[in-house]
Amino acid sequence: MPDLVPALPEIFLAVMSMALLMAGVFQKEENAGRSVSYLAIATLVVTIAIVGVVADGRASTFGGAFVTDGFAVYVKVLILIATAAAVLMSREYLERHGIFRFEFPVLMVLAALGMLMMVSANDLISLYLGIELQSLSLYVIASFQRDTTRSAEAGLKYFVLGALSSGLLLYGISLVYGFSGSTNFDALAQLFQAGQSPLGVTVGIVFIIAGLAFKVSAVPFHMWTPDVYEGAPTPVTAFFAVAPKIAAMALFVRVMVGAFGDLGDQWQQVIIFISIASMVLGAFAAINQTNIKRLMAYSSIGHMGYALIGLAVAGGAGNAEARADGVSGILIYLAIYMFMNIGAFACILQMRRNGRMVEGIGDLAGLSKSNPAMAVVLATFMFSMAGIPPLAGFFGKLYIFLAAIEAELFALAIIGVLASVVGAFYYLRIVKVMYFDAPEEGFDGPVSMEMKAVLVVTGVVTLFFFVWPLPILAGAGLATAALLPG
């Protein structure tokens, strides 16, 4: 009998997802969606509590396939918060579009389960299963608005390309397994302690990187992102932009640092390449976008590029302090990224005119006059994403760039700064449109209570991170210490 306690959050979530399914089936159709969605939020919140209660140093179970440690706890909390926020934000949209079926929150919960499994994966197989569980749920909710072509197309594209990426990933896993004889991270780490590996393993790692890069939508595996973000229903896009990115990035870190940490000088170059490519493409391609969801897609590609700088730093052999700073830089970045993006999407979800959603950047024109409060909030998020001090986004970038400089990856830091300057252009353009363009008709009111709550919380965190940054910094520090002992 394996020790089930470390996996308690996942077990709870799995059981609850089935219970929610039952709860949905045996209810009247018209209010099943709403009640299941509130139950799902409650479930996610309880799971956060369980994650916190179970957290107690490092514990692994299921024959070493599953591990929970400070790193997992930190990321899981972020994922669960993001998922709960996404469920909360989706209610209004789905109700308005008449597609509020109870399967939606259930699938979100299942996706969250997949993400938790990813974060706790300590074996290439559990990694793959976690990814598949997550991805499959995401494919379905991407095409949840199945009667519109765009949504169906988004789901299909995501599915086909996701399958391809899974293929690459599996191929890489099989290469690694074939050439090393193990899929367990601890065993792999021990095997490659000396920093030497067969060529087959190295190529396998490249394939694994390709598969994971797809999940964090890093260039050149990013092509699905803009189309899927645009096509999927907006609350789904909000979810896509946050939780799966956090989970995939954490998994990326766990695999590369946990299993292949001592092979850093082999994969560091690849990460540097995709990081630079993502930052540059994210900055440039977003400029011409007119659809705000596409813009957010490129924005998230760019953000993932910045986070990958941290991973590149963590791959640098030798300088242990810099490696730790790189990892904690990523973790801080992800937390800040989560708050900024949830907030920004909460604003985008308010872009409703005469009962219909609008997505053009031009539709924001003159928002400062028609809805000044929302303009201020959205501007805050945009400034933060552009990395303007003293907002939270600035500190996220700061820690990452500092780590890069500490690791003497100057080129990466310089390109990062330049890309964020270019990127600032399109964030500020939104602010400009809101404040200086001739006003359009205002958006439909009123803002619902739950949206207000989301906006206030994310806004306060973004605005006042600098006043009391310790909770996030300390959490990231503990998480890093768990991943990189000593």
Added chain:
Amino acid sequence: MYLAAVFLPLLGGIVAGLLSFVPDGGDKDRKHRIDRAGQLVTVAGMLLAAVAALITFIGVAGGGNTDNVEIFTWIASGSLELSWELRADTLAAVMVLMVTVVSSMIHIYSIGYMSHDGSIPRFQSYLSLFSFFMLMLVTSNNLVQLFFGWEGVGLMSYLLIGFWYDRPSANAAAIKAFVVNRVGDFGFALGIFATFMLFDTINFDTIFGLAEQKKDATLNVFSGEFHALTVICLLLFVGAMGKSAQIGLHTWLPDAMEGPTPVSALIHAATMVTAGVFMVARLSPLFEYSDVALTVVTVVGGTTAIFAATIGCVQNDIKRVIAYSTCSQLGYMFFALGVSAYSAGIFHLITHAFFKALLFLGSGSVIHAMSDEQDMRKMGGLYKLIPVTYVMMWVGSLALAGIWPFAGFFSKDIVLEAAWGAHTVVGQYAFWVGILAAFLTAFYSWRLLLMTFHGEPRADEVTMAHVHESPKVMLIPLAVLAIGAVFAGWLGFDWFVGEKTVEFWGNSIFVLESHRALENAHHSPLWVKFLPLVVGILGIALAYLMYMFAPGLPHALASGFQRTHRFLLNKWYFDELYDRIFVKPCFKLGRGFWKAGDGQLIDGVGPDGVAATVLSLARRAGALQSGFLYHYAFAMLLGVAALVSWFLVTGG
């Protein structure tokens, strides 16, 4: 209690600030209710804070309850560790008490004074926030929190001076105050950096503990070795000069009179301008080890005292006279600090807070009565019409001139005696200059009184017909402050500078054994003790002579000494000088950079060129996104193939 004293004003300020956003929908009653709510919440906040401050003060100064209140950790980065923390010692408690009491009087007064204004909640909110920042400043336990409060009061003073933002002159004055303060703040910030460099911390307790060890340390500035503590103290003193309007950086203070009168009272009496004095006193353990810095402080203080007093004698705007008087009194406080008589400086600060607030609010009452007329040449003969204000102004002026038994007598005397008691050259300089300034102070105070209240009414009949005594809500604060102006001196004397001074201050002020100015002051010769009083009475007599008995004399003097008169009237030409040296060349340089440098060179090659490149790149990047699944899949496979090939070619 301590927390309440500091944070209640913040709470009141925030609530009132939010109230100012509540739409009134054009409804007069509704607007009135909103205004009332704003006044109520801020006044209540301040009054409660004052009560809390009193309890804290008794606890700290009487019971020696000096436990700092830590709120939470603010920054922990490398060896830089800071907390939001309230320092509990006598110096802080005295300042908190003074700020809250004076500020709450001004809050109450504002209810009457601003009753016709359109944005009352905003005004009250600014006042409360201003007080909060000042409290934050005086209670800080490290230099950065001090800087936070410092900048906070700078910001709020900008907002308050420019409160009537539809007046161009108010905007200009607000900007001037802000910019001039920036100059000082620059020095202050450099001082903080230097402190951190030397001590590797900026927490007061640690710095003060280490100061003696570091007294001979040197600091490398521009490749020269300098005495470290002198460098630090001088840099910090630059900041103090800016905030406390010492000569050179004083130009913003008279212009700041553009703000509503309660603001003038708040800025010039209790809070912002005293920040510099407080800071030097707070950092006494550092200044004590730098004789150079102390000398500079003394000279600057003494010079400011006489310089401002001379200008005060010829100004015609009632508020400007008092503003220059403030400047001059701050000079007194600084030279007291400079001769190591910190407690005397703070004592004068406290008494000055009462009588200067009284004078400002009194003059506000006059202005209110005269339908916003500020020029004294157009006043006169008011004493029968507004008798209460008249009495109040008398009390304030007596205190300011240092006539026994009013507050100013005790504090000014001890300051001057301490300057004498320093037994140094600069001490002597400060003493004699201070005596002269005391004479001038008495003179211009009575000049103000006589021109305003006596003689023939010089205003037009419409104004005179309107003259009325201010409402009670304005007079009660005056009365409270007047009590302070009368009794604060002899009540506080023993504690602040007299026999009980050591136990009163505890370890909040540090004086080296060898600096015995304050002790010598108590044993100074009789003529030193009486000279200030004598010159004060002489000054009053001269004023009576010139403005009561021989009204032609001032005019004759002005035309007889035309150059001197103009020199003084134009404030020693400081503004013109700065305009010529700094402002105009800056404008010219800026224009040059803007037109030629930025417009043609940088924009041409830089932004415009870069922008064009970026846009074309952006178009290309966008074109990659074709929408076809095939292309996407290909891109992925190409990516993998490229990465693998790269590996194999470079050898992994």
Added chain:
Amino acid sequence: MIIQSLAFYLFSIVAVASAVMVISARNPVHSVLFLILAFFNSAGLFVLLGAEFLAMILVVVYVGAVAVLFMFVVMMLDINFTALREGFLQYLPLGGLIGLVLLLELAVILGGWIIAPGAAERAAAPTPAIDSVNNTEALGQLIYTNYIYFFQAAGMVLLVAMIGAIVLTHRSRPGVRKQKISEQVAREDSIEMRDMPSGGGI
């Protein structure tokens, strides 16, 4: 020994060849039939490895159920595969090139054949000795004990697949009359009692 080798090559060649035919046959029904052939040969390979249980499962589940289901789907949907393949051919040159490059590179890697020391032993470690337990028991032990986590996780993935299939395709059509036996039996308005005049008829 030689027979075993011969059998191995026979099964492998046929399996690979039929796999190629699956993707190149013009008629989709033929594709599915070739797929079934490939399954059979794979089963043969399993038997050679001594994994007779897996071989049987492959035949029963994949041939017996999955492939037949494919067949039904292909026949019912009548997809025009040639039309789909047009786009495919258009990208063949580039795609072929990438494929070729990758293939060559993999050949280099496999040709080098440097394996981490002890890889084979590690890979074999979880498997119980073949003479101590039988096939089914060994599989059972691995799947339901050692790898229970993977098994359950895979189960969750399948659950999601099921939910997804229902969510994306199921529609409740208002016009459709469903059979609700209890209601139908309990209906009362369907029976009408009438007094008939005797001898009058309806």
